[in-house]
Amino acid sequence: MKSRDAILARVRTALGHALTPEVNPPDANHAPPDPPAARLRIPEMGMEARISTFMASLEKLAATARRAASPAEAGDIVRQLVENRRAVASNAPYLEVCGVTRFPGVRSGVGGRVELRQLCASADVGITSADYALADTGTLVLLSGPHEARMISLLPPAHIAVLPCERLLSGLDELFAVLPDPAALTSSMVLITGPSRTADIEQTLVRGVHGPGQVTVVLVG
Amino acid sequence: MSLEFDRKIEQTLADSRLQQAIYSATGRFKQARLNVIAPDVLPDYQELRAQANRLKQYTLDHLDHYLEQFERNVEAHGGHVIFAQDGTEVADFVLSVAKARGARLIVKSKSMTTEEIDLNERLEHHGLEAVETDFGEYILQLAHERPYHIVAPALHKTRYDVAEILNQRLQVPHETVIEKQAAIARAALREKFLAADIGISGANFLVADSGAVVVVENEGNARLTTSAPNIHVAIAGIEKLIPRAQDLAIFLKLLARSATGQPLTVYTSFLAGPRREGEVDGPGEFYVVLLDNGRTKLLADQEKRQSLYCIRCGACLNTCPVYRKIGGHSFPWIYSGPIGAILTPQFLGREKEPSLPFASSLCGACAEVCPVKIDIPKLLLQLRAEVRESPRGASGSRWEKLAFRIFAWLMCHPRAYEMAGRIAASLAGSENGSWLRSLPWFLNRGPLRAWLSRRDLPPPPPRSFRQLWRQR
Numbered sequence: 001m002k003s004r005d006a007i008l009a010r011v012r013t014a015l016g017h018a019l020t021p022e023v024n025p026p027d028a029n030h031a032p033p034d035p036p037a038a039r040l041r042i043p044e045m046g047m048e049a050r051i052s053t054f055m056a057s058l059e060k061l062a063a064t065a066r067r068a069a070s071p072a073e074a075g076d077i078v079r080q081l082v083e084n085r086r087a088v089a090s091n092a093p094y095l096e097v098c099g100v101t102r103f104p105g106v107r108s109g110v111g112g113r114v115e116l117r118q119l120c121a122s123a124d125v126g127i128t129s130a131d132y133a134l135a136d137t138g139t140l141v142l143l144s145g146p147h148e149a150r151m152i153s154l155l156p157p158a159h160i161a162v163l164p165c166e167r168l169l170s171g172l173d174e175l176f177a178v179l180p181d182p183a184a185l186t187s188s189m190v191l192i193t194g195p196s197r198t199a200d201i202e203q204t205l206v207r208g209v210h211g212p213g214q215v216t217v218v219l220v221g
Numbered sequence: 222m223s224l225e226f227d228r229k230i231e232q233t234l235a236d237s238r239l240q241q242a243i244y245s246a247t248g249r250f251k252q253a254r255l256n257v258i259a260p261d262v263l264p265d266y267q268e269l270r271a272q273a274n275r276l277k278q279y280t281l282d283h284l285d286h287y288l289e290q291f292e293r294n295v296e297a298h299g300g301h302v303i304f305a306q307d308g309t310e311v312a313d314f315v316l317s318v319a320k321a322r323g324a325r326l327i328v329k330s331k332s333m334t335t336e337e338i339d340l341n342e343r344l345e346h347h348g349l350e351a352v353e354t355d356f357g358e359y360i361l362q363l364a365h366e367r368p369y370h371i372v373a374p375a376l377h378k379t380r381y382d383v384a385e386i387l388n389q390r391l392q393v394p395h396e397t398v399i400e401k402q403a404a405i406a407r408a409a410l411r412e413k414f415l416a417a418d419i420g421i422s423g424a425n426f427l428v429a430d431s432g433a434v435v436v437v438e439n440e441g442n443a444r445l446t447t448s449a450p451n452i453h454v455a456i457a458g459i460e461k462l463i464p465r466a467q468d469l470a471i472f473l474k475l476l477a478r479s480a481t482g483q484p485l486t487v488y489t490s491f492l493a494g495p496r497r498e499g500e501v502d503g504p505g506e507f508y509v510v511l512l513d514n515g516r517t518k519l520l521a522d523q524e525k526r527q528s529l530y531c532i533r534c535g536a537c538l539n540t541c542p543v544y545r546k547i548g549g550h551s552f553p554w555i556y557s558g559p560i561g562a563i564l565t566p567q568f569l570g571r572e573k574e575p576s577l578p579f580a581s582s583l584c585g586a587c588a589e590v591c592p593v594k595i596d597i598p599k600l601l602l603q604l605r606a607e608v609r610e611s612p613r614g615a616s617g618s619r620w621e622k623l624a625f626r627i628f629a630w631l632m633c634h635p636r637a638y639e640m641a642g643r644i645a646a647s648l649a650g651s652e653n654g655s656w657l658r659s660l661p662w663f664l665n666r667g668p669l670r671a672w673l674s675r676r677d678l679p680p681p682p683p684r685s686f687r688q689l690w691r692q693r
Binding site: 003004006007008010011012013014015017032035036038039040041091110111112113116117121136137139144145146149150151154155172173175176177179180181182183186187188189190191192193194195196197198199200201202203204206208209210211212 | 242245246249265268269272275276279280282283284285286288289294298304305306310354355356357360373374375378379380383399400402403406407410411415428430431432433439440441442444445448449459464465466467468469470471473474481483484485486487488489490491492493494495496497499500501502503507511513517518520521
């Protein structure tokens with residue numbers, strides 16, 4: 001507490017706000033005027049435009065974009081992708097809708113933190129849905145919760161995400177308009193934009209350095 | 222100029238391989254940035270910069286309020302906020318957590334703030350193992366070197382250097398294919414991630430209204446650091462605050478574009494507290510250490526306060542003609558380039574390297590690319606004035622002062638100036654700028670020789686402007 005009070009006192013002195021913390025206790029601290037208005041510009045974008053922009057962005061990132069007409073067709077695509085591979089699927093209800101969780105070789109419904117981590121560390125593929133996706137950058141947005149865990153999209157060398165196209169947003173502005181307070185819903189929101197990469201040595205691009213080197217998105221609808 | 226600064230610059234300039242590496246890496250970053258901020262790609266780029274600048278100014282002007290709001294919200298989500306005045310207090314906190322939990326192994330994701338306080342050395346001194354997990358940082362840690370560039374820490378290393386380092390430190394076969402080197406690092410670090418007790422990250426932003434830490438990265442090591450171990454400690458300077466989650470829509474659009482020319486980095490993690498009821502994984506304990514380490518000193522100066530706007534994108538390094546020649550390790554501290562030239566004297570004192578604010582041509586390229594619009598050239602001028610006004614700065618260079626007195630006198634006496642110009646024109650034999658080094662012996666001695674040996678000047682034209690004017 002000593003350092004806390006010392007730092008806050010120094011900040012107040014530096015800003016000319018107050019003399020000491022005693023004279024100006026934290027809760028009586030004069031609230032500042034509102035910050036400059038949040039700047040969210042959401043473009044007009046029809047569904048087809050969102051889909052084509054999203055697919056093009058994914059291709060540019062060297063991710064694979066697939067489109068399915070129905071959940072069943074999406075399931076078929078995933079079935080082919082995970083054939084003869086060990087896969088871990090999240091508890092997302094949409095994966096169940098697509099039938100993914102029932103495929104042989106796909107583990108799902110894991111509830112323990114340590115068990116899930118070990119499974120993911122030895123799996124070939126992690127399968128998730130996504131809460132949102134951003135068309136203009138090809139980004140998947142995953143909120144941690146009972147339906148999605150963090151390790152599934154992170155530890156296996158390949159990541160497959162299956163989502164209905166209704167979850168496509170135009171970009172960051174729309175995301176933060178729809179979700180002004182992500183912390184109210186989850187302890188972890190992650191934005192995934194393409195496969196893991198590094199260019200640390202001689203600016204040579206290497207994919208899959210820690211996270212998945214392959215990302216496949218199956219968009220339904 | 223200190224001997225150390227001088228020696229490192231000489232070394233860098235003489236190393237043609239290194240010159241090529243710096244020039245090509247910064248050149249790529251420069252071009253990549255230009256591609257993604259082009260008007261047809263991001264028409265509101267300038268507006269975003271202006272808004273980012275306003276938000277940073279506003280948040281710092283009310284920093285006490287936002288620090289407390291952030292603290293309340295972190296605690297509301299079950300996390301804890303620790304204020305630390307310096308590196309010792311940060312290390313003491315991490316050590317106390319490690320001791321209480323019996324932790325020995327720490328994984329770290331890239332953080333300039335922890336470099337600033339030499340955290341790894343402090344922790345290792347107390348018997349803890351702290352492993353850097355960013356590929357470039359990992360290589361540097363194995364080689365016992367500090368980052369060369371804010372964004373590309375191992376910019377100066379070739380694949381052959383990396384092969385040597387991995388071979389010697391990990392006892393793996395000599396491997397010169399970069400992809401395979403990355404795979405070696407991945408495998409070695411994977412074990413560490415799964416065994417580590419504590420993960421230490423930095424923070425790109427601290428979101429006051431959410432109590433959230435935001436970390437951006439491309440590799441996935443920061444995600445692993447912040448979610449695999451049961452304890453996550455984020456360490457960040459107090460200036461990293463922004464008011465709202467919604468403000469990320471501005472800052473995220475600017476940060477990766479300015480840094481590497483990506484519209485967004487591969488991973489952006491928004492982390493608010495330990496795992497909650499129903500969440501399967503994530504850390505069980507969540508701490509945010511807010512570090513002062515001199516920042517309140519910068520905050521007190523109304524003009525220089527803007528140094529704290531910096532979001533560590535490195536764009537000013539990539540565009541700086543001085544950085545692109547002398548590189549990152551010539552600079553006396555971990556922050557290099559134009560931003561380093563204004564941060565170092567303010568954090569470590571002007572005496573650390575008095576000539577640092579002078580190592581700039583004031584061309585203004587840094588201010589032009591800065592996504593939060595820090596007026597770096599203006600601050601450099603202010604710091605130069607401070608160095609000159611300090612007792613050591615004033616007494617340091619009698620000869621230079623004399624030379625500038627003569628120059629000032631010439632500038633005030635048109636006839637004498639014209640005469641000097643004619644003399645100079647008659648002495649300038651060659652076509653290029655190096656004629657200053659071949660002046661007659663009486664102008665090429667002692668301190669004047671030393672001064673001239675480092676300077677180029679285009680030769681004066683055969684006919685001066687005054688002559689042309691008279692004959693028009």
